[in-house]
Structures are given as structure tokens and as C-alpha cells.
Amino acid sequence: DQQVKQNSPSLSVQEGRISILNCDYTNSMFDYFLWYKKYPAEGPTFLISISSIKDKNEDGRFTVFLNKSAKHLSLHIVPSQPGDSAVYFCAASARGGGADGLTFGKGTHLIIQP
Amino acid sequence: KAGVTQTPRYLIKTRGQQVTLSCSPISGHRSVSWYQQTPGQGLQFLFEYFSETQRNKGNFPGRFSGRQFSNSRSEMNVSTLELGDSALYLCASSGSPAEDYGYTFGSGTRLTVV
Numbered sequence: 565d566q567q568v569k570q571n572s573p574s575l576s577v578q579e580g581r582i583s584i585l586n587c588d589y590t591n592s593m594f595d596y597f598l599w600y601k602k603y604p605a606e607g608p609t610f611l612i613s614i615s616s617i618k619d620k621n622e623d624g625r626f627t628v629f630l631n632k633s634a635k636h637l638s639l640h641i642v643p644s645q646p647g648d649s650a651v652y653f654c655a656a657s658a659r660g661g662g663a664d665g666l667t668f669g670k671g672t673h674l675i676i677q678p
Numbered sequence: 679k680a681g682v683t684q685t686p687r688y689l690i691k692t693r694g695q696q697v698t699l700s701c702s703p704i705s706g707h708r709s710v711s712w713y714q715q716t717p718g719q720g721l722q723f724l725f726e727y728f729s730e731t732q733r734n735k736g737n738f739p740g741r742f743s744g745r746q747f748s749n750s751r752s753e754m755n756v757s758t759l760e761l762g763d764s765a766l767y768l769c770a771s772s773g774s775p776a777e778d779y780g781y782t783f784g785s786g787t788r789l790t791v792v
Contacts, residue, residue, distance in 0.1 A: 598780050607682070607768050607783030608721075653721065665711050665723030665734055666781070 567591045568656050570669035578677050583641040585672050587654030590635065594656040598666065599628060599639045602651045611652075612639070641674075649676045680705065682771050682784035690790045696757040699787045703750050703771030709733075710752040711781060712744060715766040724767075727752055759791045 569588045577583045585599075595616040600608035614621040614628045614637070621628050627640045641648055651673050655666040683702040691697050703710050712724040723736035727746035744754040750771075756763055766788050770781035 600780075600783075605785070607770075607785045610780035610782065613780050655721075665713075665726050665736060666721075667723065668713075668721035670720040 565590075566670075567594075568654055568667050568669040570652075570654055570672045572672050573670075574673040574675065576675045576677055577644050579646060580643045583639075583644045583648065583674055583676070585639040585641075585652050585654075585674065587637050587639075587669055588635060589637075589656050591656070591658065591667070592635070593658040594667075596657045596659045597628070597630060597637050598655045598657075599626075600653045600655060600668075601648075602653060602671070608653055644674075644676045646676050646678060649674060682769055682782050684767075684769050684784035684787050686787060687785065688788045688790075690792060691759050693759055693761060693791055695759050696755065697759060697789060698753055698755045699767055699769075699789070701752045701754075701769030701771075701784060703752070703769075704782055707771035707773055707782075708750050709772045709781075710746055710750065711770045711772075712752070712754050713768045713770065713783075714738075715768060715786070716764075721768070724754065756789075761791050764789060764791045 567590050598613040599611040602608045612623050612626045612628050614630050630637045651671040653671045654669040657666050685700045709728045711726040713721050715721045725744050726734045730746045741757045746752045766786045768786045770783045772781045
């Protein structure tokens with residue numbers, strides 16, 4: 565049973581527009597969420613995180629929104645650039661419960677079209 | 679500063695053999711986690727070590743084991759290799775378990791079991 569779901573395997577966005585990547589989770593014990601970006605043949609690179617006590621966190625072009633009641637989070641990239649083309653993973657953990665590391669979604673392949 | 683270093687980068691083993699993978703965390707980081715990435719299952723948590731003690735363990739058989747040394751370097755071992763163990767094995771480090779800046783991943787070891 566997948567506890568973190570990224571329902572869009574791929575997403576194509578025009579350069580300069582907004583990219584919105586979505587993630588849903590089922591475990592109500594999750595209290596910390598992260599987004600990672602991955603290029604082929606490299607490990608995931610940390611992008612941005614959000615604690616469950618917040619509903620928004622911004623870092624430059626990247627903003628993560630958390631809707632706890634809907635168990636949904638999203639990553640907004642504005643404006644999208646060609647270098648943003650990569651696979652994006654949503655991850656969650658239950659820090660308060662000391663549970664099992666990070667639980668990852670299966671990723672969304674973002675393609676930025678020129 | 680140097681990132682997370684994983685060795686070797688690539689490995690080919692025969693079914694039934696055992697393998698040891700190595701991870702050197704970022705200097706000063708005391709928490710090391712291991713993940714398995716496969717096309718079908720995505721990124722799955724194996725285990726996490728902090729100050730030489732295993733804190734958490736994912737849902738993997740006992741053939742998968744690990745340890746952490748006093749210098750925070752970590753090794754993971756897989757015994758009696760099966761074809762399904764072919765995967766990218768990723769190591770991640772953080773200053774302490776689940777810091778706000780997220781985990782830093784290495785580039786991984788690509789294990790192929792034939």
C-alpha cells in the first residue's frame with residue numbers, strides 16, 4: 565500500500581510558465597515533507613521541505629504548499645527553466661513517531677519545453 | 679565541503695554471492711540512511727544509523743544488514759544475492775536524524791546481480 569502517491573508520472577510545461585507537481589499521502593502520522601529533484605545517474609538533491617505546522621514554505625522559485633486536511637502537498641516552480649527538467653520526488657516522514665526513515669512517492673518526470 | 683561518497687559506483691555480482699557497499703557521509707554528519715531504488719518500487723527505506731546505532735529499519739529481509747563506524751562511515755551488506763536485489767543503492771546523511779535541511783544523498787552504487 566503506497567503511503568505517498570504522485571499520480572502524474574510525467575508533466576510537460578513551457579519554459580517561463582508555472583510547474584505544479586502534486587503529491588498525496590495517506591498516513592496521518594506524517595509530520596514532515598520534502599521534495600527532491602533527481603537527474604539520471606545522480607542521487608536525489610534536496611529542494612525544499614515543510615513541517616506540518618506550516619501550510620507554505622518558499623525558497624526562491626520553489627514554493628511548497630501543504631493541505632493537511634486533504635493530505636495533499638504541491639510544489640510550485642515559477643518561472644520554470646530548462647534546467648528544472650528532472651524527476652521530482654515527494655517524501656514524507658513521521659519525525660515525532662521516530663518511524664521508518666523517509667517514505668518516497670514514485671516520482672514525476674518534469675519536462676520543460678523551450 | 680565534500681558530499682556523500684559511495685563506493686563502488688558500479689558492481690556486478692552473481693546470484694548467491696554477498697556484497698558490501700560503503701558510504702562516507704558529509705564531514706560532521708552523524709546520521710546515515712540507506713535506500714534502495716528500483717524501477718518498480720521506487721525509493722525504499724532500508725535502515726538508518728546514528729552514532730553507530732541502528733535507529734530504524736525498513737521492510738527488508740534479514741539478508742540486508744548494515745553498520746556504522748565511529749567515524750560515521752557506514753557499510754551495508756547483502757548476503758545470498760538474488761536477481762531482484764539488482765538496484766541503485768543510495769546513502770544519505772544528515773547532521774542528526776531528520777534535520778530541516780533534509781538529507782544529502784550520494785550518487786549511489788548500481789548493483790547488478792546476474
